[in-house]
Amino acid sequence: MGVDIKIEHLTKKFGSQLIWGDVSLTLPAGEICVMLGPSGTGKSVLLKTIIGLLKPDQGSVVIEGVDIASCSEKDLYEIRKLFGVLFQDGAMFGSMNLYDNVAFPLREHTRKSESDIKKIVMEKMEMVGLIGAEYKLPGEISGGMRKRAGLARALVLDPEILLIDEPDSGLDPVRTSFINQLFVDLNAQTDATFLIVTHDIHSVRVVPDQIGLLYHKHLAMFGHREKLLSSDEPVVRQFLNAQTVGPIGMSEEKDADELAAEKDMELPPLPPIALQLEPSNGIPRKRQRPPGEWCRENGVVPPPGSFTADAEHGVASAGVATAEATAVAGVPPIQ
Numbered sequence: 596m597g598v599d600i601k602i603e604h605l606t607k608k609f610g611s612q613l614i615w616g617d618v619s620l621t622l623p624a625g626e627i628c629v630m631l632g633p634s635g636t637g638k639s640v641l642l643k644t645i646i647g648l649l650k651p652d653q654g655s656v657v658i659e660g661v662d663i664a665s666c667s668e669k670d671l672y673e674i675r676k677l678f679g680v681l682f683q684d685g686a687m688f689g690s691m692n693l694y695d696n697v698a699f700p701l702r703e704h705t706r707k708s709e710s711d712i713k714k715i716v717m718e719k720m721e722m723v724g725l726i727g728a729e730y731k732l733p734g735e736i737s738g739g740m741r742k743r744a745g746l747a748r749a750l751v752l753d754p755e756i757l758l759i760d761e762p763d764s765g766l767d768p769v770r771t772s773f774i775n776q777l778f779v780d781l782n783a784q785t786d787a788t789f790l791i792v793t794h795d796i797h798s799v800r801v802v803p804d805q806i807g808l809l810y811h812k813h814l815a816m817f818g819h820r821e822k823l824l825s826s827d828e829p830v831v832r833q834f835l836n837a838q839t840v841g842p843i844g845m846s847e848e849k850d851a852d853e854l855a856a857e858k859d860m861e862l863p864p865l866p867p868i869a870l871q872l873e874p875s876n877g878i879p880r881k882r883q884r885p886p887g888e889w890c891r892e893n894g895v896v897p898p899p900g901s902f903t904a905d906a907e908h909g910v911a912s913a914g915v916a917t918a919e920a921t922a923v924a925g926v927p928p929i930q
């Protein structure tokens with residue numbers, strides 16, 4: 596399960612307004628990818644382009660040999676069956692209970708009997724922890740439950756690709772952690788390719804295998820989590836660590852005077868790279884790589900204290916833990 600999405604030289608404009616240009620990246624089959632970027636950089640537009648709701652001006656999005664950007668309506672209809680989509684608010688029909696909301700794609704797109712539909716709906720409701728809430732209306736449940744119901748609905752057609760737009764918007768930190776764990780568990784169970792758009796820096800540090808950053812009308816960087824989390828590239832470093840010092844300003848880019856004023860400012864050290872969330876059953880996901888492997892293979896020294904339990908809290912542990920962490924990454928321990 597899970598398929599690659601190969602994006603090449605993708606450009607999107609609305610009229611004369613360039614949203615992003617020449618975006619190229621591959622979302623690897625079965626991996627969890629996160630797309631970041633300041634507000635308005637076109638992350639939602641990218642999701643909509645990947646699923647063929649918006650046509651790019653140039654470039655291709657190839658899934659299973661079909662280019663979404665140029666294929667026929669019939670091919671697009673077929674390819675869309677590979678997708679599950681979770682919109683920001685869960686996009687539930689307000690007058691339908693959760694059971695009917697989750698059953699909706701099965702009733703619309705398949706000829707399954709009501710007893711088969713029931714089996715599938717209940718299986719997905721169980722996966723997202725909503726057994727017992729089937730007959731509640733969307734307006735009667737919390738935002739977190741609505742997201743989980745939206746996720747159950749996105750899963751009913753057994754998608755190979757899950758597109759998820761800002762799952763944490765409106766959720767408190769605890770519920771965000773629950774939904775992050777749910778993504779990791781679902782990825783382990785389904786091996787689907789995940790693309791999540793989020794602003795939540797903590798989620799970015801512990802959930803994805805791959806991270807991308809859209810900035811100033813282009814893809815600033817895309818790659819393995821350890822690449823971005825150890826990067827000194829100013830935009831990546833500033834965004835991933837939520838710093839005010841760096842090229843990103845309040846509205847868009849900082850001007851030359853603002854950047855000159857920051858020239859001699861010392862940046863805080865990069866925080867340690869956290870361990871990725873493990874599936875709840877303790878069995879690693881198929882596409883999960885051992886901590887530190889990317890750094891080791893690419894000769895990159897991770898920030899001190901990386902890949903330890905403390906690293907999740909941004910604490911660079913000294914002594915033994917640091918030595919262990921660097922040993923994991925295959926580089927000499929820091930004395």
Ligand SMILES: Nc1ncnc2c1ncn2[C@@H]1O[C@H](COP(=O)(O)OP(=O)(O)OP(=O)(O)O)[C@@H](O)[C@H]1O
Pocket residue numbers: 609614632633634635636637638639640641
């Ligand atoms: N259908 C449309 N027609 C014209 N402009 C659009 C359309 N959809 C999006 N835009 C513009 O594209 C830009 C990017 O919007 P988008 O919603 O993708 O940003 P985003 O990065 O997801 O932002 P946020 O993080 O705030 O959700 C915005 O300037 C928006 O106004």
